[in-house]
Amino acid sequence: MRAEIEQVVEGIRKRYEEPLSLCDLGEMARLTPFHMARLFREQTGLPPARFLTAVRLEEAKRRLLRTDVSIADISLGVGYASIGSFTTRFTKTFGVSPGQYRRMTQLGPDAVEFAGGSADASYAYGAIQGRLRRDDGLDHASVFVAAFHAASAGDRPARCYRVGRSSDLWTIPYVPEGRWFIEAVSLTSAQGGGCVVAGSVGPVFVTPGAVVRVDVALEPYRRVRVADSERCPLAFSLPDLYAS
CATH class of the missing domain: 1.10.10.60 (Homeodomain-like)
Structure with a gap:
């Protein structure tokens, strides 16, 4: 920057x-x-x-x-x-x-923002767990992962999580039952507006008590169809937008 x-x-x-x-x-x-x-x-x-x-x-x-x-x-x-x-x-x-x-x-320190108001409180929760793949050599870089409900993809993220290192196994807890898209964003070694990589997978279906496992490949974000195109280039300068 x-x-x-x-x-x-x-x-x-x-x-x-x-x-x-x-x-x-x-x-x-x-x-x-x-x-x-x-x-x-x-x-x-x-x-x-x-x-x-x-x-x-x-x-x-x-x-x-x-x-x-x-x-x-x-x-x-x-x-x-x-x-x-x-x-x-x-x-x-x-x-x-x-x-x-x-x-x-009341849900504990791992809970993050609801995207549908208080109606979410009646849901039983599952979780989404995954690993990230990248080919830019920055496996030590942190990544911000978000889950978007399939019914409102393109809107605000319903669940967010910060992964300390790209090579770490991550888990997004407290995910309501339903179909979800997963999006991830991280810094890369390029400069300016090209210094962000992103990945997106889904939809995946979450059921109560179950852990859904996914793999997300990170690429230059302009090549990826992401649910929140404004948040991606901003994440490297304001990481809390993705942090839990």
Whole structure:
């Protein structure tokens, strides 16, 4: 990633709670707002404003799961002036309200976000387990794996997991019964927008109490039909979008 855009990414991570404007972000890169916005999208796959929203929502998720701070205070703490705007954006992005998301802690530390609201709670769970294959020599690199329900592929991921090393056996727990697509994304040795590899398999059918096993081959992401094309090029600069 270009040094100027790395500065903007780092600036957003450090100052996400502030009302950052396009001019503010341009100053971080010492570029005009227009030039910065164009380069930012080329390098990350998203406009700066959407990247800022993603950072804010990921921090909100962390606070909801790991603290007892009220939802209203979390909303203010991640840069939203209105709890209504925060709740609407959070629900649209993750499929559940902030309050529902917080109640997921009842499922334990391995549970990740629901994609269908509280109706998921009535499902019996299975799991998806797999290994990754890549030919770029980066078996030590981490990979972000997501499961998408077949009925809503192309929408938000329902289950996510971070794999420490590409060679590791991984498992996505708490997967509801049904048909699922599996998607994975990782860094590779190329530069710029080509520095991401991805893989996709499915659909696979998950049944209660069963572990479905899959193999996923990682290739340059532009060759792969993925369920979330925007998330792939962004994952290397904001890994929490795939982390559990």
